[in-house]
Amino acid sequence: MTNRWNPPGEPTLYVAGDRGIAIAEFARHIREDNVPALAPRTIERRIFDLRVRVEATLDLRDPRVWTTLSLVDAPGCFLDRTVARATAGYLRHTTRTQALIVPSMALLDAPSRWVAVLFLDKLPADPAAFLVDVRPDGTFRLDQ
Numbered sequence: 001m002t003n004r005w006n007p008p009g010e011p012t013l014y015v016a017g018d019r020g021i022a023i024a025e026f027a028r029h030i031r032e033d034n035v036p037a038l039a040p041r042t043i044e045r046r047i048f049d050l051r052v053r054v055e056a057t058l059d060l061r062d063p064r065v066w067t068t069l070s071l072v073d074a075p076g077c078f079l080d081r082t083v084a085r086a087t088a089g090y091l092r093h094t095t096r097t098q099a100l101i102v103p104s105m106a107l108l109d110a111p112s113r114w115v116a117v118l119f120l121d122k123l124p125a126d127p128a129a130f131l132v133d134v135r136p137d138g139t140f141r142l143d144q
Helices: 019-032 036-041 064-068 081-094
Strands: 011-015 043-052 057-059 097-105 115-117 132-142
Touching: 011 019, 019 043, 019 115, 019 132, 081 097
Parallel strands: 057 097
Antiparallel strands: 011 115, 043 132, 097 115
């Protein structure tokens, strides 16, 4: 799978804003990114409810941020992985930003629905320092 907000080798954790976004994003990845032969083996997934604490977060759903970064056609421009990676890479490597709040690509027309992109290389080595609560929240299954 090719991640949207980071190239291979950059440690990054994606966290959906809610259960529905987790399911929608997973389904989108199955449809767009995975080898079709793998889909039957990856249909059922476990969900965890996470409480995350990050000090320096930037919200890429905010039109003021788009203007400051001179982004054209945001948030639609993030459908282009090159633009998304360049934006995240710039912020990751030139600012103190530790995480981004980005629009869900599965529900781009619903800006209140989001995904957090955590830059693990900019967070404490011990995940307990920023994943302050982790609870199982059942499973989901995509039917084909």
